[in-house]
Amino acid sequence: MARNDLVTGNVWEQYSKKVQERMNNPKALGEFTQADADAQGAKLIVADFGAESCGDAVRLFWLVDPKTDTIIGSKFKSFGCGTAIASSDAMAELCIGRRVDDAIHITNTEVEAFLRDDPDTPAVPPQKMHCSVMAYDVILEAAAQYKGVERSELENQDIVCECARMTRKEIVDAIREHNISDIETLVKTTKAGSYCKSCVRPGGHEERSVYLVDILAQTRDKMDHERLEDAANASLMGKATFDKMTIVQRIKAVDGIIDEYIRPMLVMDGGDMEIIDIKENMPYFDIYIRYLGACSSCATGSTGTLYAIENTLKQKLDENIRVLPV
Amino acid sequence: MEVYLDNNSTTPIDPKVKDVYIQTIEKYGNVNVIYNKGIETRALLNEAYDKMYAAINASDEDDIIVTSSTTEGNNIVIKTFLHAFLKGSPKNHVISTVAEHSSIKSPLKYCKDMGMEVTYIGTDSKGLVKLDELEAAITDKTALISVLIASNETGAIQDIKAISAIAKKHGVYFHSDGAQAIGKMAVDVQDLGVDYFTWSAHKFHGPKGVGGIFVKAGVPYTPLIHGAKNVMGGKRAGSLYNNGVAAMATAMEIANINLSFFDHTTRALRDYLEEELLKIPDTKSYVPKEHRLKNLVAMSFRGIEGEAMLWDMNMNTIYLSTGSSCSSEDLESSAVVEALGEKTEIANATVMFALSKFTTKEQIDYVLEKVKATVERLRGISMTYAKQEAFSVHLH
Numbered sequence: 001m002a003r004n005d006l007v008t009g010n011v012w013e014q015y016s017k018k019v020q021e022r023m024n025n026p027k028a029l030g031e032f033t034q035a036d037a038d039a040q041g042a043k044l045i046v047a048d049f050g051a052e053s054c055g056d057a058v059r060l061f062w063l064v065d066p067k068t069d070t071i072i073g074s075k076f077k078s079f080g081c082g083t084a085i086a087s088s089d090a091m092a093e094l095c096i097g098r099r100v101d102d103a104i105h106i107t108n109t110e111v112e113a114f115l116r117d118d119p120d121t122p123a124v125p126p127q128k129m130h131c132s133v134m135a136y137d138v139i140l141e142a143a144a145q146y147k148g149v150e151r152s153e154l155e156n157q158d159i160v161c162e163c164a165r166m167t168r169k170e171i172v173d174a175i176r177e178h179n180i181s182d183i184e185t186l187v188k189t190t191k192a193g194s195y196c197k198s199c200v201r202p203g204g205h206e207e208r209s210v211y212l213v214d215i216l217a218q219t220r221d222k223m224d225h226e227r228l229e230d231a232a233n234a235s236l237m238g239k240a241t242f243d244k245m246t247i248v249q250r251i252k253a254v255d256g257i258i259d260e261y262i263r264p265m266l267v268m269d270g271g272d273m274e275i276i277d278i279k280e281n282m283p284y285f286d287i288y289i290r291y292l293g294a295c296s297s298c299a300t301g302s303t304g305t306l307y308a309i310e311n312t313l314k315q316k317l318d319e320n321i322r323v324l325p326v
Numbered sequence: 327m328e329v330y331l332d333n334n335s336t337t338p339i340d341p342k343v344k345d346v347y348i349q350t351i352e353k354y355g356n357v358n359v360i361y362n363k364g365i366e367t368r369a370l371l372n373e374a375y376d377k378m379y380a381a382i383n384a385s386d387e388d389d390i391i392v393t394s395s396t397t398e399g400n401n402i403v404i405k406t407f408l409h410a411f412l413k414g415s416p417k418n419h420v421i422s423t424v425a426e427h428s429s430i431k432s433p434l435k436y437c438k439d440m441g442m443e444v445t446y447i448g449t450d451s452k453g454l455v456k457l458d459e460l461e462a463a464i465t466d467k468t469a470l471i472s473v474l475i476a477s478n479e480t481g482a483i484q485d486i487k488a489i490s491a492i493a494k495k496h497g498v499y500f501h502s503d504g505a506q507a508i509g510k511m512a513v514d515v516q517d518l519g520v521d522y523f524t525w526s527a528h529k530f531h532g533p534k535g536v537g538g539i540f541v542k543a544g545v546p547y548t549p550l551i552h553g554a555k556n557v558m559g560g561k562r563a564g565s566l567y568n569n570g571v572a573a574m575a576t577a578m579e580i581a582n583i584n585l586s587f588f589d590h591t592t593r594a595l596r597d598y599l600e601e602e603l604l605k606i607p608d609t610k611s612y613v614p615k616e617h618r619l620k621n622l623v624a625m626s627f628r629g630i631e632g633e634a635m636l637w638d639m640n641m642n643t644i645y646l647s648t649g650s651s652c653s654s655e656d657l658e659s660s661a662v663v664e665a666l667g668e669k670t671e672i673a674n675a676t677v678m679f680a681l682s683k684f685t686t687k688e689q690i691d692y693v694l695e696k697v698k699a700t701v702e703r704l705r706g707i708s709m710t711y712a713k714q715e716a717f718s719v720h721l722h
Contacts (some may be wrong), residue, residue, distance in 0.1 A: 084631070
């Protein structure tokens, strides 16, 4: 909740002009008959999707040229609210002139984008995206009929976000590719969950079997696990690079270099040092040290000795190491 | 012509109530002050209280606590029993009905979350609560029965006297949500036999933001809003909405005076609307008239989704409501309509026409003209209405 949620919005006020026009005067409304199909030498397809009990149902009529598989006529009828009528109208119109194989790629977001007055303002408020999510399904139904196959053969079973038609794989790939760790960035980057928001987390408009928050958590877990495994394997094979190491591996590595190259020099002068902390300060690695014994009062602690320590670590471990005495 | 037919949601203010509201807004003195500025406020509130007690026939031993709304009153009643339960009372059970408003269902869900048990009784095909089921649901753990007097959606009027008799027989406290009662029927809390009764002024041409709760003498009561004891004895603290209370009392008085007009003129207009609408093919009205609020037609137009109907009517400046899932925030169709035993598709096609004493014959004729045109247009779009025809074409 925040200021903008305190006064309930009116969904009707958020409809684009295009949505309103199509609600009042749908352009692709109507039916085709077998006689219409015969007259044009086309195949008649009549596909239904939805039910009155869901509040929305649509019937799509296609005339398809069998020689080119091109949809030469497309009309609809609908039981539903105004947005369902408007989006069915847009969907039917978008089919015209496309090949059946291309029409099945018409997504609900494409229909919604088509209904926008300006590219950055949604055509319908989020909770009304439901009314336009039938576009994809009824087209699949029609295409399956035309091709004489089961609808499931054409369907992508792995859809997580119905509105944006995003699959689990696409979402997981995006998390990995962009190293996404929070849900807001995931929604922004992929557009999944940015419409009706049901798939973001439980408790939305519709119950889902899988939610983006879960996919994000699972993928992050998996990524963390893989990173640790990679670090362990690299270390085992002596191929570990400092930036890929875990914190424990880094401490061990720094200690190892100090033991081998630095501590013997310091001890000869009656001094010593200890590592206090290692912090990632991208792109740098800041290693905090404390001088012990004679070193703690030595004038070169902040000049020559420090450079020697830092250069050794840079050379042996990583260019981006900085050493800071505390 | 603008026609407002959503009067079970809220009503326009009565001009006489508006006069009282405006005239009394300058009586700003707090009722509880010791200096003279409180005297005129006290006189104002005393007069208002007299009107309210008379309007619902409360006895002087009973309390009428001023609230902000029916919702607040409903919360006070339910949470009185929640508090008792949380303080160790063995009574952990509340009985209510599927026909209730969210101002009952939502606090009951909260009670459930806090460990209480809630039973919702169903309604029959007339929208009436099944009394045998209700009585059978009572156990020795039952603290409260809460049944609304009438549903804003179906208009079904419950047999409150029969329910209060059942409650009394089993020693259970009884509350009735009366949001739809005042102004639409005579309300006599003693005759109804209720322990608690709640209302909002804006449902009967009063202002928004003020309502009341009748609390019978001797029944449990725990304040929801704590504060100074010098306003209504600490039963609902916070400075009183003086002019709101005065306006509500006047609205209650006028509601009773207008009852016979409502019973005859408004009801006749409603009957006319319903008869004419039923002449449109494939329409269905719910709840027999004798059990229904006199101002309401709840009707489905087969093949037409409720919100689509509302859209077209809005274009004609006619304002209605629907039980459709599409128009609700949670995308659930009306549970109240479904409770009639109707299918979800019927709930999705249900439109409510709720008249008020201000509705005129001219307005109803205008509505009828526009409804007929809208039904024709939307059935032209509808796939389900023309289903038979389309299928036969397809098969040829």
